[in-house]
Structure formats: C-alpha cells, structure tokens
Amino acid sequence: PANSSNALSVFRGLLQKGAIRKVDDHTVEFHLDAPNGNFPYMVSSDNYNAIILPANYKGDFETTFDGTGPFKLERYTPKVGASFVRNEDYWGEKALPERTEFIFYTDIQPQILALQGGQVDIISLLPVPSSVGLANDPNIEIVS
Known part of the structure; x- marks a missing residue:
C-alpha cells in the first residue's frame, strides 16, 4: 500500500502480533484486542492504507490494481x-455500464465548467459557495 508504515501504526493498537490468520483462499480472520466499530472501515478498500494484497505482490498498486469487484482497471494516469x-x-x-471513466481535477471551477459543458456527468462534492450558479440551472440536478 501507499503508506504501509501508517497502516501498521493504526493496526498496532488493534491487533497483537499473530492476530491475523488466513482461513482459506477467500477468508482472513482478525482477532481484535478490544471491540472496535471502525474496524470494517479500517480494512476496507475505502481506506487505501489497508487493502489486503497477495504475499507475492510486486508493488506499483496504482497501475496494476488487483481487485475482485465489478470493474477492472483499464488505464491510470497520475493527476489526469x-x-x-x-x-x-x-x-x-x-x-450496468461496460466502462466508466474518472477525470481528476485540482480545483472545483474546471469541474463545474466540465459539467456545464457536458464533458462530465457527475461532480461528487460541490462546495456551497460554488453551487450558487448551478442551483438555478435547469439542466443540473443537485442531490444532497
């Protein structure tokens, strides 16, 4: 993972050494030191520090993503x-879609312009001050 030392420090307070066990090819067993309601997030793919990878994984996670979900990585270009x-x-x-694409932006204004121009279909997070112009646009639906 991108920052494995950070992930290890998070788990150090949750798991004793040897508290993780492979049960079978599809199951990993965790024995926690104490109950922790955040544990499912801590080991989910939403937390990039905790993605479980094969022992023989060679690295370069961003370009050779190894997953089991409904989509496979086709192409990744950093910052693009x-x-x-x-x-x-x-x-x-x-x-349902055969393909999906994500475009990375460093600022909200180009995202808004791409949405208004039809280059993108969705903006995931929209700051309130930036939404004023879009709120009155009949072609835009804001879901909160």
Whole structure:
C-alpha cells in the first residue's frame, strides 16, 4: 500500500502480533484486542492504507490494481484520470455500464465548467459557495 508504515501504526493498537490468520483462499480472520466499530472501515478498500494484497505482490498498486469487484482497471494516469471496464469474472451481478471513466481535477471551477459543458456527468462534492450558479440551472440536478 501507499503508506504501509501508517497502516501498521493504526493496526498496532488493534491487533497483537499473530492476530491475523488466513482461513482459506477467500477468508482472513482478525482477532481484535478490544471491540472496535471502525474496524470494517479500517480494512476496507475505502481506506487505501489497508487493502489486503497477495504475499507475492510486486508493488506499483496504482497501475496494476488487483481487485475482485465489478470493474477492472483499464488505464491510470497520475493527476489526469482513470478508466475502468466491466469485470466479466466478477462473482456478483454484472455492472450496468461496460466502462466508466474518472477525470481528476485540482480545483472545483474546471469541474463545474466540465459539467456545464457536458464533458462530465457527475461532480461528487460541490462546495456551497460554488453551487450558487448551478442551483438555478435547469439542466443540473443537485442531490444532497
């Protein structure tokens, strides 16, 4: 992971050495020192410090993402964007779009212009001061 020493320091207060055990090819068992309601987040893919990778993983996580979800990484360009294609080997229901693309922006104004110009379909977070112009646009739906 990107910052494995940070992840280890987080887990050091939760798990004793040897408290993680491989049960089978699809199951990992964790024995916590005490109850912790945040533990599922701490080991989820939403927390980039805690993604479980194979022991033989060679690194370069950002470009060789190894996952089991409904999409597979097609292309990743740092500071530019990433595209994903449907994972036909996914165990669950197939994703409805065959492909999805994320464009990375460093500021909100280019995101708003791309939305208004039809280059993007969604902006995930919109600061209130920046939303004033979009709130009166009949072509834009703001969901809070």
